Amino acid sequence: MSTASQAAGRRAFxxxxxxxxxxxxVIAVFYLLPIYVMAVTALKSFIDVSHTTPWQFPxxxxxxxxxxxxxxLAPSFYNSVLLVVPATILSALLGSLNGYxxxxxxxxxxxxxxxxxxxxxxxxxQSILLPLVLVLQKIQLYGGIPGLILTHxxxxxxxxxxxxxxxxxxxxxxxxxxxxxxxxxVLGVYRRILLPxxxxxxxxxxxxxxxxxxxxxxxxxxxxxxxxxxxxxxLNGLAGSLLAHYEIQMAGAxxxxxxxxxxxxxxxxxxxxxxxxxxxxx
Amino acid sequence: MAVASTGAAARERPTRGRSLGSxxxxxxxxxxxxxxxxxxxxxxxxxxxxYTAFVSTTKWYGIVPDYTSAGLTQYTDLxxxxxxxxxxxxxxxxxxLFLAGCILxxxxxxxxxxxxxxxxxxxxxxxLFPLAIAFVVTGTVWRWILNPNFGINLxxxxxxxxxxxxxxxxxxxxxxxxxxxAAVWQMSGFCMAMxxxxxxxxxxxxxxxxxxxxxxxxxxxxxxxxxxxRPITLSAVIILGHISLKIFDLVVVMTFGGPGYxxxxxxxxxxxxxxxxxxxxxGAAIAIVLLLMVALLIVPYLIWSLRQETER
Numbered sequence: 001m002s003t004a005s006q007a008a009g010r011r012a013f014x015x016x017x018x019x020x021x022x023x024x025x026v027i028a029v030f031y032l033l034p035i036y037v038m039a040v041t042a043l044k045s046f047i048d049v050s051h052t053t054p055w056q057f058p059x060x061x062x063x064x065x066x067x068x069x070x071x072x073l074a075p076s077f078y079n080s081v082l083l084v085v086p087a088t089i090l091s092a093l094l095g096s097l098n099g100y101x102x103x104x105x106x107x108x109x110x111x112x113x114x115x116x117x118x119x120x121x122x123x124x125x126q127s128i129l130l131p132l133v134l135v136l137q138k139i140q141l142y143g144g145i146p147g148l149i150l151t152h153x154x155x156x157x158x159x160x161x162x163x164x165x166x167x168x169x170x171x172x173x174x175x176x177x178x179x180x181x182x183x184x185x186v187l188g189v190y191r192r193i194l195l196p197x198x199x200x201x202x203x204x205x206x207x208x209x210x211x212x213x214x215x216x217x218x219x220x221x222x223x224x225x226x227x228x229x230x231x232x233x234x235l236n237g238l239a240g241s242l243l244a245h246y247e248i249q250m251a252g253a254x255x256x257x258x259x260x261x262x263x264x265x266x267x268x269x270x271x272x273x274x275x276x277x278x279x280x281x282x
Numbered sequence: 283m284a285v286a287s288t289g290a291a292a293r294e295r296p297t298r299g300r301s302l303g304s305x306x307x308x309x310x311x312x313x314x315x316x317x318x319x320x321x322x323x324x325x326x327x328x329x330x331x332x333y334t335a336f337v338s339t340t341k342w343y344g345i346v347p348d349y350t351s352a353g354l355t356q357y358t359d360l361x362x363x364x365x366x367x368x369x370x371x372x373x374x375x376x377x378x379l380f381l382a383g384c385i386l387x388x389x390x391x392x393x394x395x396x397x398x399x400x401x402x403x404x405x406x407x408x409x410l411f412p413l414a415i416a417f418v419v420t421g422t423v424w425r426w427i428l429n430p431n432f433g434i435n436l437x438x439x440x441x442x443x444x445x446x447x448x449x450x451x452x453x454x455x456x457x458x459x460x461x462x463x464a465a466v467w468q469m470s471g472f473c474m475a476m477x478x479x480x481x482x483x484x485x486x487x488x489x490x491x492x493x494x495x496x497x498x499x500x501x502x503x504x505x506x507x508x509x510x511x512r513p514i515t516l517s518a519v520i521i522l523g524h525i526s527l528k529i530f531d532l533v534v535v536m537t538f539g540g541p542g543y544x545x546x547x548x549x550x551x552x553x554x555x556x557x558x559x560x561x562x563x564x565g566a567a568i569a570i571v572l573l574l575m576v577a578l579l580i581v582p583y584l585i586w587s588l589r590q591e592t593e594r
Contacts, residue, residue: 017397024394027387028408034423034467041426054432055440097315105312113320115588120327122580124528126552127573128330130337130566154326157319186311215416217531222557232418236535239422246426253422257415264414268407271414272475 042066042251049247069238069251075227076234077255080214083145083230087152088209094153095160095205096198100190102161103168104176114165121158125218136223143225151223152213159212160205163277167201168194200270207267208274211260231256331573338566345560356567366568368543369551373575376458376465376547377526383466384522385515388473395474396481406478410471417468421535424464425451428536454544457537461545465532469525473518480514481507520583524576548572 041049042065044058070077102114132151133142141147171194179189220230229237235256238249264271341352360366391409395402412420427433428450435447450460484507492502530549533539539546539554548568556565 020394020397020399023390024399024405027391027394028405031408031412031467031471034412034420034427037427038423055437094319098319101312101316107312111588111592113316115584116328117319117323118584119580120323122524122576122584123327123331124549124569124572124576126528126530126549126569127334128326129553129569130556130562131330131333132326154322157323161319185308186315211414215418217416217418217534218553221534222553232416232531235416235418235422239425239535249422250426253419257419260414260416261411264411268410272410275413275472276475276479 038250038254038257041247042069042254044247046245046247049245054246065245065247065251066255068245069248069255072238072248073231073234073252073255076229076231079145079224079228080230080232083148083152084210084213087149087156087213088206090149090153091156091160091209092202092205094157095162095164096195096202097190098157098161099164099166099168099201100194103165104171104173104189104194105186114161117158117161119158120155121162125155129218129222133222142223144228145224145230148219148223148228148230151219152209152216155219156209156213159274159277160209163205163208163274164198164201166277167198167204171197203267204270204273204277207263207270208277211263211271211274214260334566334569337562338570340563342562342566343560343564344562347562352563356563357571360564360567360571365543365546365551366548369546369548372458372543372545373527373547376462376529376545377523379459379462380465380469380526381519381522383462384470384473385518387466387470388475388518389477389511391470391474392477392481395478406474409474412468413471415468417531418535420464420468421532424460424467425536428460428463451537452541454541457541457544461529461532461536464536465526465529468532469522472522476514476518477511480511484510517583520579524579527572527575527579548575 037055040057041054043061043063045060045062045064048058048060048062098117102110136142136147136151141150175193176189179193184192214230215232216230217232217236221233221236224230224233226237235249235252238252336349338356339352339354340348340356341350342348391405395405399405430449430452433450435450438444438446448456448459451457488506489502492506497505528549529547530553533545533547533550537545539550549572552565552568552572555561555568
């Protein structure tokens with residue numbers, strides 16, 4: 001590593017170095033521009049959101065827009081929390097058990113089962129949406145958060161199973177065999193050997209599911225009624241009801257983005273691992 | 283519970299052991315653990331797809347189910363509809379531009395970051411954070427930025443870059459490009475992460491050897507590094523390609539398919555057909571077409587990834 005960077009240092013002459021930084025800065029500006037817009041606009045008051053100076057700092061920064069956005073979005077923020085917490089925990093537990101079985105108890109046809117399971121992760125959900133609505137209506141779970149929790153747990157099975165299967169594949173089989181010889185049951189092996197070392201796997205899966213479910217829109221907009229809307233649907237609704245109030249829309253967008261962003265800032269490493277797992281590159 | 287010595291044997295041939303001996307809870311446990319998930323996926327994925335496929339062959343229109351067979355007329359009708367023809371054209375155009383944007387920007391950023399620059403981690407985080415944000419948030423912000431009257435156009439004017447001004451989302455000819463920009467902003471970091479991992483996996487000795495052989499930096503890049511990026515590019519095309527075919531949230535928030543059908547997509551039309559127009563048969567047919575497009579991309583990739591894994 002150090003020799004590599006030394007070599008790079010010797011090779012590089014000033015102009016290309018400068019160009020590299022200049023290009024990186026330009027790209028960084030592109031990525032940060034929307035954040036700047038959100039922050040600057042959200043800190044303005046309604047009168048300050050003028051059509052001539054939208055890119056400038058607020059003349060008198062105010063939290064009025066945040067207050068308005070929060071009072072409008074608070075119920076759906078709460079709905080999202082009620083949705084995300086149980087759905088994330090349940091799908092992580094299911095994924096962990098499935099990953100354990102598919103990596104350590106490979107029955108005949110296990111690979112086929114795994115492939116069929118994985119396909120469920122890539123399907124466009126439009127292809128299951130109509131029967132899903134009908135079934136949820138039939139079992140009285142349509143319109144509210146519990147039905148949405150069930151939906152996210154079910155369609156979260158493929159990705160959580162994939163991440164845990166790849167994670168447990170690294171655990172030596174000898175460890176399991178030794179425990180079996182000591183008389184541990186199948187569940188005993190899981191509880192005493194795999195569960196205690198599962199923490200990093202759980203962190204990846206919990207973060208991934210938390211972020212995906214929090215950000216999800218298609219299921220949310222189809223399966224819930226207005227008083228049960230999660231925050232993404234409510235944010236989309238703001239654009240209709242508060243068309244001219246860009247400051248409230250931007251404050252609402254920031255509020256919606258906040259929980260996943262906090263997680264990204266604190267635990268970004270694990271987030272990226274979940275991301276790459278989706279490309280089957282466990 | 284199981285007798286101690288049977289553990290390893292049970293692991294190797296559990297099915298045979300089961301058929302020979304009496305029923306054992308321990309041996310059944312793995313199946314019992316995974317059974318709920320298998321049943322749920324069988325029902326919620328494959329059963330539901332089957333039902334949707336069935337509905338796509340019926341005349342069902344209106345709230346009350348009507349299972350009168352329509353053969354394949356839903357499909358033939360669909361491909362004759364100007365709206366659906368626009369959808370197919372839009373989804374292909376969007377996918378090509380989106381992939382090109384993500385790959386070029388992602389690869390460019392990865393190459394720059396691989397130059398051992400200061401602040402690599404900071405730049406990396408700046409390029410990746412949009413992936414953590416909801417499409418609905420991205421759409422809300424970019425709808426504002428791409429507003430022709432006081433969004434990016436005003437900024438371009440102030441920077442004397444008037445030639446870059448455009449009506450963006452307000453015009454049928456440019457609206458799709460607006461969607462592409464927002465989608466690239468959101469997803470290109472994914473490409474960057476994949477390419478950066480690939481670039482860092484190239485051993486320095488390989489480049490050194492090429493240099494010793496007298497290859498110029500340009501030649502090393504073209505002949506050594508680019509070919510090594512091919513499998514990563516393929517993965518990126520497939521993963522981002524299937525996301526692109528399914529794009530829904532961003533379209534709903536930014537344009538809802540408009541102006542006209544300029545940014546309408548099969549994913550959105552299916553939703554509108556079923557949940558707004560009660561055209562159940564038609565919506566189901568759109569859903570199946572969408573599924574087939576995604577499957578065409580994903581199934582070979584799934585088989586290829588798993589085969590690679592067993593070879594390892």
